[in-house]
Amino acid sequence: MSPDPAPVPPSLEVSGLAYAYPDGHQALFGVDLTVERGERVALLGPNGAGKTTLVLHLNGILEAGAGSVRVAGLPVDKRNMAEIRRRVGIVFQDPDDQLFMPTVREDVAFGPAAGGLRGAELEERVMEALGQVGMEEYAGRPPHHLSFGQRRRVAVATVLAMRPDILVLDEPSSNLDPASRRELADILRSLDVTVLMVTHDLPYALELCGRAVILSDGVIAADDRTQDLLCDEPLMRAHRLELPFGFDPRSVTVNSG
């Protein structure tokens, strides 16, 4: 008997995940990925590497062809779908897709209300989530009257309100101006939650995530400290990853978290 010193299951455990779309195109060829509780991990990869396909497996929108996904110990399957969707908070790329209710408050309330929360408890949860992203005073506003950066923050709040075990962000920094980008980074750092961040924005990955994985051609091609990955030029080139002009990952000191 080997005593297991870690009673807390990892937030995300993907093993041997393979998937082919109904049209026969295979997107994932056996993905293995474990994200421990409290970690922030960047998921990097060129366009068409299967990043979105992988994300859609995490909350059971797509069903694994082979292999399995477990969220905080719970396997993703039909029986516990409601709980899985509460545990995995996906923030989609376009906040206009994510924010579909007439007001910010109702939108943030949507997830917890779908889970059965009502009344004062619901209200409290909404204000707490909005507080985490600094958007309390916008609760009564319709989402389309907010700036893009504000909408992205509200989109994060809509999933925080469900108290997820893991926050999955799809291109969180896209279309943000530098100030909103920094504000979002501050918010993400302040949250006590596991984060999986899909991104092409390599400096942002370096800034926020201590660890990064490269998904390429449907498999995890590399898994290491973000800084080490970004400094490995042959590896980067092999997977069509390029740093912005003038950016040297060696020149940055990261307080890896």
Added chain:
Amino acid sequence: MGAGHAHKLYRHGHSPVHDLPPHCKLAAVFCFVVVVVSTPREAVWAFGLYALLIAGVTALARIPAGFLLGRLLIEVPFVAFALLMPFVVPGEQTHVLGLSVSVPGLWGAWNVLAKGTLGVAASVLLASTTELRELLLGLQRLKLPPLLVQIASFMIRYGDVITDEMRRMSIARRSRGFEASGIRHWGVLAKSAGALFIRSYERGERVHLAMVSRGYRGSMPVIDEVTASRTQWAYASALPLLALAVCLVGWTL
């Protein structure tokens, strides 16, 4: 709630009418319109009384008469139709201002005009004292099929997004030197409309994905419960009940 939700139809304010729960107002307006429509058109005085009732509610809601009359302009196409009736409906002829018009046509025109105007006035009153969002809650409360309420609420949410997309497409067309100037260009406009439709459809799929990811299982969760006390129902029913009294007198006379 709803600060900054400036929709053109709504006129922000605080009055006994504004404060009534939305489903009471919806039910009241619906009953009022039914009563008005079922009044015999020969009881001309009854329609005068209805107009007085509407005026009373308008005053109570502190809606300026000019505002209400301005909104009534939406009725103009129907008025045009009503004005044609005396000339096209066959029947006994009479002379008005030297023109030969038909009597049943005149009655028909009066019928459409009076009932239409009263109905529109009541709806305008409802729209200017109730926020769109609240109207949706009211409809939901009145047990309108949830799918219809959801469709309406998405229309409100995405109307601006789609208009914006349309505007950007038009800018993109014009930036490439296209100016719609005649029938030859309808093809281009039709293709743009098609592209807009496909984009909206795909957005719909993405929105659905986001909803499912947050636990949507076919019905909207109840976030705000609208409730009405007996007194509020009593207030709201004053308008249709008074109208009903007028209507009954109209039938018996």
